[in-house]
Amino acid sequence: MRGAVYHYDQDQGFGYINGADGKRYIVGHEDLSPGVALVRGAPVEFQPDDGTARAVIAGRPSAAKSRNLIPRGVEPAQSTTGLWTYFWRAFKVRHVSFTGRARRKEFWGFFLFTLIVFFALFAFGVLIDAAITAIVGDLEFGALGYAPAFVFLLLTVLPWFALMVRRLHDIGLSGWFVLLYFVPGFNTLGVLALGLIPSKVGENPWGPVPAGVRI
Numbered sequence: 001m002r003g004a005v006y007h008y009d010q011d012q013g014f015g016y017i018n019g020a021d022g023k024r025y026i027v028g029h030e031d032l033s034p035g036v037a038l039v040r041g042a043p044v045e046f047q048p049d050d051g052t053a054r055a056v057i058a059g060r061p062s063a064a065k066s067r068n069l070i071p072r073g074v075e076p077a078q079s080t081t082g083l084w085t086y087f088w089r090a091f092k093v094r095h096v097s098f099t100g101r102a103r104r105k106e107f108w109g110f111f112l113f114t115l116i117v118f119f120a121l122f123a124f125g126v127l128i129d130a131a132i133t134a135i136v137g138d139l140e141f142g143a144l145g146y147a148p149a150f151v152f153l154l155l156t157v158l159p160w161f162a163l164m165v166r167r168l169h170d171i172g173l174s175g176w177f178v179l180l181y182f183v184p185g186f187n188t189l190g191v192l193a194l195g196l197i198p199s200k201v202g203e204n205p206w207g208p209v210p211a212g213v214r215i
Contacts, residue, residue: 001048002059008038014085017044017053025053030100030207033057051092087113096158098175100207102166107195110163114156121149167194169206 001019008015013029015038025046031054032038043059087109128145165175171194181187199209 002043002045003053004059005038005040005042005044007040010038017046017056019046019048019053021048023048023051026051027053027056031056085109096162098162098165099169100166101170101199101204101209102163103170103199104167104195104197107163107167110159111191111195114160118149118153118156121152122146125149164191164194166206169204170199171197172200172204 001021003017003019003025006016006018006024008027015027017025017027017038019025025048027038027046031046031052033056036044036056036058038044038056044053044056045059046053046056048054125146125148132145161178161181164178164181168175168177180190202209
């Protein structure tokens with residue numbers, strides 16, 4: 001598909017492309033073909049994949065008509081690659097990606113927002129539980145209020161392990177070390193270590209240093 005760059009943060013390696021179909025696609029540095037540099041308004045061609053632009057290559061200006069793909073009067077968005085964005089990318093875009101590397105900020109973004117959302121849903125469950133118990137007087141029905149929290153927790157299991165594998169890659173270790181997470185007493189220390197050890201300098205067998213990492 002043809003399109004034009006709407007916004008791309010070179011430091012964070014994350015941005016958006018307006019497709020010729022009128023939709024906006026997420027793009028990360030891992031989706032760029034070698035030698036492609038994204039600049040606002042630049043024409044590109046890519047493979048759409050459930051809201052993500054894959055295999056992005058430079059397009060031809062005459063064919064892409066990039067000016068028509070960028071809304072008039074809209075200024076470039078500020079960098080949105082904060083902790084929430086990293087959480088959303090890990091949860092929706094890279095939830096089954098066990099390749100590549102993940103920086104500490106991506107790790108903490110996913111970890112912190114997973115906790116925040118889970119406890120918010122759990123608190124909601126407490127309120128629902130109290131309300132149902134007060135009305136019906138049956139504790140079993142009240143327990144249904146906790147269902148959203150535990151469904152959310154189940155949905156984060158695969159993205160969480162995929163992220164830990166990428167974080168292991170980032171510090172120069174094989175993703176198979178993630179199995180140590182199941183060793184009692186090691187999982188807490190392991191999570192803390194993954195969140196504190198800095199990225200390995202330079203390219204390693206799992207890819208280049210993640211965008212945004214200052215060396």
